[in-house]
Amino acid sequence: MSKRIFYKYNPETDNFERFYPTMKERLVSVSKICLGALIIAALFVIIFNYIVATPNEKNLRAENKRLKSQYSVMSSRLENMVEVIDKMEERDDNFYRVMMQLDPMSDAQRFSGYDYENRYSQLSKLSDSRLVEELSNRMNLLEKRIYSQLLSFDQLEEALTNQQDRLAHVPSVIPINIADYTMSSGYGYRVDPIYGSSKFHEGLDFAASQGTDVFATGDGKVVVAGRQAGYGNCIDIEHGYNYLTRYAHLSQILVKPGEEVKRGQLIGKVGSTGKSTGPHLHYEVRYKNIPQNPVNYYFMDLTPEEYYEMIQIAENAGHVMD
Numbered sequence: 670m671s672k673r674i675f676y677k678y679n680p681e682t683d684n685f686e687r688f689y690p691t692m693k694e695r696l697v698s699v700s701k702i703c704l705g706a707l708i709i710a711a712l713f714v715i716i717f718n719y720i721v722a723t724p725n726e727k728n729l730r731a732e733n734k735r736l737k738s739q740y741s742v743m744s745s746r747l748e749n750m751v752e753v754i755d756k757m758e759e760r761d762d763n764f765y766r767v768m769m770q771l772d773p774m775s776d777a778q779r780f781s782g783y784d785y786e787n788r789y790s791q792l793s794k795l796s797d798s799r800l801v802e803e804l805s806n807r808m809n810l811l812e813k814r815i816y817s818q819l820l821s822f823d824q825l826e827e828a829l830t831n832q833q834d835r836l837a838h839v840p841s842v843i844p845i846n847i848a849d850y851t852m853s854s855g856y857g858y859r860v861d862p863i864y865g866s867s868k869f870h871e872g873l874d875f876a877a878s879q880g881t882d883v884f885a886t887g888d889g890k891v892v893v894a895g896r897q898a899g900y901g902n903c904i905d906i907e908h909g910y911n912y913l914t915r916y917a918h919l920s921q922i923l924v925k926p927g928e929e930v931k932r933g934q935l936i937g938k939v940g941s942t943g944k945s946t947g948p949h950l951h952y953e954v955r956y957k958n959i960p961q962n963p964v965n966y967y968f969m970d971l972t973p974e975e976y977y978e979m980i981q982i983a984e985n986a987g988h989v990m991d
Contacts, residue, residue: 737800754815774821839887839912845881849881857869873951890929891925892905894922902919913954913955919939919950923938924937
């Protein structure tokens with residue numbers, strides 16, 4: 670192969686004269702050519718990929734946008750389903766399993782193998798493929814929780830079959846018609862209306878008109894029906910299975926000690942006897958003589974919406990009347 674010959678124009682002689690470039694000059698010249706070629710290639714890539722997209726590329730971009738929109742809708746629907754299962758689990762733990770005296774399902778049973786607290790924390794940083802994977806993981810979690818809840822319901826069904834008598838005796842309705850009262854005070858620490866000190870309120874106060882009907886909340890036997898210190902006219906009903914309910918500050922008592930009563934039976938009238946600041950019913954549920962939060966025993970009488978509304982009202986009500 671013949672050696673390449675280089676010429677350079679000389680303005681002084683107005684001729685092209687032969688010259689011999691150094692190795693450095695040759696490398697610089699080759700580098701400039703390569704750099705120019707790379708710049709041109711990059712421009713072509715930009716033009717064809719972002720300006721002059723092929724029909725296939727346009728279709729892929731439209732499809733990607735549509736999939737992201739569908740993901741957003743599916744994610745929103747999944748969140749709604751999670752809220753539903755949250756309420757089912759709360760109802761299961763706070764009422765059904767309490768009533769059947771079964772231990773609540775543990776988080777290990779419900780969320781085995783899942784990081785429940787942080788499962789959404791990195792969602793906004795994920796690529797499209799990771800978004801699909803994350804949605805799949807969330808759906809798997811929901812399936813696990815639904816399956817666990819079905820197992821819990823199976824256990825409850827078996828317990829219910831074997832404990833029909835307990836179901837009839839456990840207090841599980843509101844002692845006053847829902848249209849006849851206003852929730853005055855919830856369960857927990859409240860300020861005493863007479864002494865002004867903080868005191869644990871062992872039941873719920875239902876503010877109602879004088880003479881409003883009061884009903885037994887479960888089958889049982891009347892063990893107290895008369896005046897009690899602080900409670901005024903008071904009725905205590907033993908329901909068996911370690912449950913007792915108390916109805917205080919009554920204006921009238923319509924049952925006698927030793928009398929057997931049924932759930933929903935009229936037993937007294939609202940009043941303001943004893944340590945009371947106005948007509949109301951003070952109602953308690955006790956298990957093994959330990960006060961329980963009565964709102965956990967109303968599922969037989971309320972729709973889920975009414976139940977959760979009562980929980981919110983009971984938690985925020987602070988006007989203790991006794």
